[in-house]
Amino acid sequence: xxxxxxxxxxxxxxxEPAQRRRRDAAETRQLLLDxxxxxxxxxxxxxxxxxxxxxxxxxxxxxxSRYFTSKExxxxxxxxxxxxxxxxxxxxxxADRVPEAIARHIADLGAAGLSSQLSLLLRSSGDAGADxxxxxxxxxxxxQLAAARGWRPGEPDSEQLLLRAQMALAAGIGVAVLRSSIxxxxxxxxxxxxxxxxxxxxxxxxxxxx
Amino acid sequence: xxxxxxxxxxxxxxxEPAQRRRRDAAETRQLLLDxxxxxxxxxxxxxxxxxxxxxxxxxxxxxxSRYFTSKExxxxxxxxxxxxxxxxxxxxxxADRVPEAIARHIADLGAAGLSSQLSLLLRSSGDAGADxxxxxxxxxxxxQLAAARGWRPGEPDSEQLLLRAQMALAAGIGVAVLRSSIxxxxxxxxxxxxxxxxxxxxxxxxxxxx
Amino acid sequence: xxxxxxxxxxxxxxxEPAQRRRRDAAETRQLLLDxxxxxxxxxxxxxxxxxxxxxxxxxxxxxxSRYFTSKExxxxxxxxxxxxxxxxxxxxxxADRVPEAIARHIADLGAAGLSSQLSLLLRSSGDAGADxxxxxxxxxxxxQLAAARGWRPGEPDSEQLLLRAQMALAAGIGVAVLRSSIxxxxxxxxxxxxxxxxxxxxxxxxxxxx
Amino acid sequence: xxxxxxxxxxxxxxxEPAQRRRRDAAETRQLLLDxxxxxxxxxxxxxxxxxxxxxxxxxxxxxxSRYFTSKExxxxxxxxxxxxxxxxxxxxxxADRVPEAIARHIADLGAAGLSSQLSLLLRSSGDAGADxxxxxxxxxxxxQLAAARGWRPGEPDSEQLLLRAQMALAAGIGVAVLRSSIxxxxxxxxxxxxxxxxxxxxxxxxxxxx
DNA sequence: TATGAATGAGAATTCATTCAT
DNA sequence: GATGAATGAATTCTCATTCAT
Numbered sequence: 052x053x054x055x056x057x058x059x060x061x062x063x064x065x066x067e068p069a070q071r072r073r074r075d076a077a078e079t080r081q082l083l084l085d086x087x088x089x090x091x092x093x094x095x096x097x098x099x100x101x102x103x104x105x106x107x108x109x110x111x112x113x114x115x116s117r118y119f120t121s122k123e124x125x126x127x128x129x130x131x132x133x134x135x136x137x138x139x140x141x142x143x144x145x146a147d148r149v150p151e152a153i154a155r156h157i158a159d160l161g162a163a164g165l166s167s168q169l170s171l172l173l174r175s176s177g178d179a180g181a182d183x184x185x186x187x188x189x190x191x192x193x194x195q196l197a198a199a200r201g202w203r204p205g206e207p208d209s210e211q212l213l214l215r216a217q218m219a220l221a222a223g224i225g226v227a228v229l230r231s232s233i234x235x236x237x238x239x240x241x242x243x244x245x246x247x248x249x250x251x252x253x254x255x256x257x258x259x260x261x
Numbered sequence: 262x263x264x265x266x267x268x269x270x271x272x273x274x275x276x277e278p279a280q281r282r283r284r285d286a287a288e289t290r291q292l293l294l295d296x297x298x299x300x301x302x303x304x305x306x307x308x309x310x311x312x313x314x315x316x317x318x319x320x321x322x323x324x325x326s327r328y329f330t331s332k333e334x335x336x337x338x339x340x341x342x343x344x345x346x347x348x349x350x351x352x353x354x355x356a357d358r359v360p361e362a363i364a365r366h367i368a369d370l371g372a373a374g375l376s377s378q379l380s381l382l383l384r385s386s387g388d389a390g391a392d393x394x395x396x397x398x399x400x401x402x403x404x405q406l407a408a409a410r411g412w413r414p415g416e417p418d419s420e421q422l423l424l425r426a427q428m429a430l431a432a433g434i435g436v437a438v439l440r441s442s443i444x445x446x447x448x449x450x451x452x453x454x455x456x457x458x459x460x461x462x463x464x465x466x467x468x469x470x471x
Numbered sequence: 472x473x474x475x476x477x478x479x480x481x482x483x484x485x486x487e488p489a490q491r492r493r494r495d496a497a498e499t500r501q502l503l504l505d506x507x508x509x510x511x512x513x514x515x516x517x518x519x520x521x522x523x524x525x526x527x528x529x530x531x532x533x534x535x536s537r538y539f540t541s542k543e544x545x546x547x548x549x550x551x552x553x554x555x556x557x558x559x560x561x562x563x564x565x566a567d568r569v570p571e572a573i574a575r576h577i578a579d580l581g582a583a584g585l586s587s588q589l590s591l592l593l594r595s596s597g598d599a600g601a602d603x604x605x606x607x608x609x610x611x612x613x614x615q616l617a618a619a620r621g622w623r624p625g626e627p628d629s630e631q632l633l634l635r636a637q638m639a640l641a642a643g644i645g646v647a648v649l650r651s652s653i654x655x656x657x658x659x660x661x662x663x664x665x666x667x668x669x670x671x672x673x674x675x676x677x678x679x680x681x
Numbered sequence: 682x683x684x685x686x687x688x689x690x691x692x693x694x695x696x697e698p699a700q701r702r703r704r705d706a707a708e709t710r711q712l713l714l715d716x717x718x719x720x721x722x723x724x725x726x727x728x729x730x731x732x733x734x735x736x737x738x739x740x741x742x743x744x745x746s747r748y749f750t751s752k753e754x755x756x757x758x759x760x761x762x763x764x765x766x767x768x769x770x771x772x773x774x775x776a777d778r779v780p781e782a783i784a785r786h787i788a789d790l791g792a793a794g795l796s797s798q799l800s801l802l803l804r805s806s807g808d809a810g811a812d813x814x815x816x817x818x819x820x821x822x823x824x825q826l827a828a829a830r831g832w833r834p835g836e837p838d839s840e841q842l843l844l845r846a847q848m849a850l851a852a853g854i855g856v857a858v859l860r861s862s863i864x865x866x867x868x869x870x871x872x873x874x875x876x877x878x879x880x881x882x883x884x885x886x887x888x889x890x891x
Numbered sequence: 892t893a894t895g896a897a898t899g900a901g902a903a904t905t906c907a908t909t910c911a912t
Numbered sequence: 913g914a915t916g917a918a919t920g921a922a923t924t925c926t927c928a929t930t931c932a933t
Contacts (some may be wrong), residue, residue: 074910074911074912074916074917074918075917076916076917079917079918094385094387095305095306095307095384095385096305096307096308097305097306097307097308098305098306098307098385098386098387100901100902100903101902101903101904102902102903110918110919111918111919111920112903112904112919112920113904113905113906113918113919113920114917114918114919115903115904116903116904116905117917117918121903121904122902122903122904173383173435173438173442173443174305175304175305175308175442175443177304177308182443185443186443186444186445189439189443189445190445190446193445210447213447214447214448214451214455214459215459217439217445217447217448218432218436218448218459218460218463220435220439221432221435221436221438221439221448222428222431222432222435222436222463223435224435224438224439225430225431225432225433225434225435225436225438226428226431226432226435228383228431228434228435229399229427229430229431229434232383232385233383233385233392233395233396233399234396235396235399235400235403235427236400237420237423237424237427238424238427238428238431241424245424249424249425249428249467250428252466252467253428253432253463253466253467255466256462256463256465256466256467257459257462257463257466285892286892289892289893310926310927310928311927311928311929312927312928320893321892321893321894321895322894322895322928322929323893323894323895323929323930323931324892324893324894325928325929326928326929326930327892327893331928331929332927332928332929494895494896494897494931494932494933495896496895496896499896499897514805514807515725515726515727515804515805516725516727516728517725517726517727517728518725518726518727518805518806518807520922520923520924521923521924521925522923522924530897530898531897531898531899532898532899532924532925533897533898533899533925533926533927534896534897534898535924535925536924536925536926537896537897541924541925542923542924542925593803593855593858593862593863594725595724595725595728595862595863597724597728602863605863606863606864606865609859609863609865610865610866613865630867633867634867634868634871634875634879635879637859637865637867637868638852638856638868638879638880638883640855640859641852641855641856641858641859641868642848642851642852642855642856642883643855644855644858644859645850645851645852645853645854645855645856645858646848646851646852646855648803648851648854648855649819649847649850649851649854652803652805653803653805653812653815653816653819654816655816655819655820655823655847656820657840657843657844657847658844658847658848658851661844665844669844669845669848669887670848672886672887673848673852673883673886673887675886676882676883676885676886676887677879677882677883677886705913706913709913709914730905730906730907731906731907731908732906732907740914741913741914741915741916742907742908742915742916743908743909743910743914743915743916744913744914744915745907745908746907746908746909747913747914751907751908752906752907752908
């Protein structure tokens with residue numbers, strides 16, 4: 052519906068005949084990846100057709116097979132990308148700025164779609180490979196989150212802290228989904244400013260700063 | 262093929278002959294509803310086939326059309342049932358027992374599947390009718406949750422409080438999904454005892470008891 | 472092209488509205504099997520589409536999946552049927568009538584399609600399961616053929632005799648294909664009468680009667 | 682991807698630098714032709730993809746279009762080549778050596794693939810042009826075979842003799858296919874020595890030397 | 892009421908072929 | 913001459929739904 056129209060790399064200022072055929076493999080791949088991430092996050096795996104994705108990206112359907120082997124392969128690539136993005140947020144943030152970082156992540160509903168990256172992590176394709184990737188991403192992120200608040204593997208109460216970190220992650224993801232997929236009001240139209248306070252309370256309550 | 266139908270929720274108290282139960286419209290309906298709720302919650306709407314559901318319920322596929330008109334109709338019925346259940350939890354609970362109630366709800370991974378009721382609320386069918394029902398359920402639940410902590414429509418800061426209630430709800434749903442669908446460890450095997458403490462911290466932080 | 476029009480079981484004498492829906496599972500299965508055998512024999516596995524077969528049979532495509540799981544499954548069922556038919560010819564024939572039996576088999580270009588059964592044995596689907604079935608059919612048939620001329624497993628010259636039986640079988644199949652698929656003239660329009668003499672010479676030369 | 686191209690049929694006598702061979706239209710053409718003949722003979726027309734052939738030949742797919750216009754065109758070229766080869770065998774052989782020539786032809790399972798040339802003649806592409814070529818090849822070959830045993834067009838019994846020649850040809854082709862495509866044992870691992878005796882019996886029985 | 896046969900729409904994937912470089 | 917990106921036309925299979933019994 053509100054799909055971003057495919058913007059050709061070469062700016063198409065004049066009213067030239069809508070030249071298809073970009074002939075840039077890397078860019079085509081990325082266009083597909085972006086379109087897929089949004090569709091998968093918004094509609095779920097099964098409800099998304101490869102044709103939807105290809106149309107959003109403005110490229111031919113067959114290129115999905117070419118670049119990602121299959122719909123599954125494309126989904127896994129999306130998960131990996133979302134994992135990288137999430138790791139960047141939870142990993143490179145000083146302990147006391149974590150809530151802000153999460154808030155920023157959640158709030159970003161833009162085309163870049165950090166929020167949709169989060170929602171994506173709840174979507175299942177039924178494929179074992181994808182499930183494994185997703186669990187890996189979530190485990191690593193929750194460990195980074197816990198580590199930011201003093202968690203060390205093997206220590207006493209280590210398990211407890213990790214559990215709380217996973218709940219904080221779950222909360223963040225839940226908020227992202229209710230905002231971007233379900234569009235629950237007033238949550239859906241809350242700004243980053245609106246979110247950061249409650250999120251700070253939430254994170255600090257689960258993972259008290261030392 | 263003729264998979265043994267799962268024992269219906271309503272306990273079969275009387276000493277009736279073991280395999281009666283045929284030709285009972287109400288029971289058939291309930292069997293389908295129970296099977297559908299679990300499938301939809303676990304696998305999502307699009308990934309669930311009506312044949313899966315009918316097989317789980319031990320009844321013929323065509324009866325789904327008969328009793329619920331369509332797959333959409335069955336899904337909406339599931340949402341309504343989940344809404345009723347959720348309303349019972351968030352509505353009939355005194356303010357200071359809300360975290361315990363949520364914890365109980367989330368922890369219940371049994372066949373009855375309170376946890377799956379929560380997960381269900383994140384599942385989308387792409388159908389506008391179902392979306393509306395879901396939003397209704399979530400809005401009402403968050404309002405009840407907020408009301409338990411003193412929210413009244415129209416008052417100053419009313420919006421703020423509702424937003425926080427929705428975030429608490431989102432957190433609960435997020436935890437339910439990570440437990441039941443994603444099976445993230447150690448969250449997935451945490452007991453109700455393990456969950457209630459962190460959840461109390463979380464809810465109290467978002468919605469401070471007055 | 473020259474596909475036998477699907478004859479409904481219930482004779483359709485009057486000009487009734489071309490009633491689809493036969494509702495007879497066994498018959499539907501057989502209709503598909505017959506249509507498939509002819510198509511596969513004539514055009515080969517890969518060149519035959521399931522839609523062709525279903526149209527020839529006058530039934531819906533989806534029923535191929537229902538009754539035979541897949542195109543592969545249907546092909547294997549055809550091979551098995553061809554094997555049964557062939558075994559009947561080479562197995563239940565007294566030694567000195569073998570050439571006549573083969574001639575009759577090859578000559579039968581009718582709808583029943585004994586000739587197409589033979590051609591089928593040369594068609595490959597690329598599927599390992601089908602290849603195994605085919606080899607089994609051919610081995611058994613050549614053993615029966617050899618046995619009719621005195622072959623016994625393990626005896627001296629046993630291998631030699633089996634080899635000759637396989638060559639006789641190969642000759643029969645080759646003739647069937649050149650007649651029915653390639654339509655090479657004058658071979659293609661030769662009658663059973665025309666074929667039986669040369670075939671007798673051929674078989675007797677390879678497998679001298681004792 | 683860049684699979685080592687099979688050594689071209691034409692022996693590379695001179696001591697040229699090992700990996701020249703790029704940019705030689707004639708050689709590229711031949712590489713494609715050799716690869717195609719083997720694939721088509723082994724897997725059939727429809728089951729063979731142009732990409733398979735190009736990969737086997739170690740050249741780019743698009744060159745098939747360039748040199749042979751289309752997949753059909755390549756197939757027809759293969760048929761023509763097989764016809765030339767076959768004509769050489771059946772045409773330039775004195776009457777009493779025909780069985781040996783056929784045996785040699787059938788026995789040759791090497792990369793050059795005389796046997797695969799024979800199998801190829803049974804493969805159909807569904808294209809009328811190819812069918813015509815194939816029939817032409819087979820008719821001419823059977824006429825040559827018959828002529829070696831005294832056949833002259835128009836003479837009495839001329840038709841009879843031609844029919845018998847076609848059956849001998851069919852037998853040869855049948856044996857080739859059962860050996861190379863079906864891999865029926867013990868026929869498949871029989872040597873030229875094993876084959877020549879039975880083949881002599883077969884040919885002499887069908888086409889008695891005068 | 893219940894069942895299984897039948898159907899048509901739609902989805903993923905493969906593939907020959909055409910272009911732009 | 914050669915390459916690899918792109919395309920559109922199939923093709924197989926799945927699935928919700930409808931009918932006849």
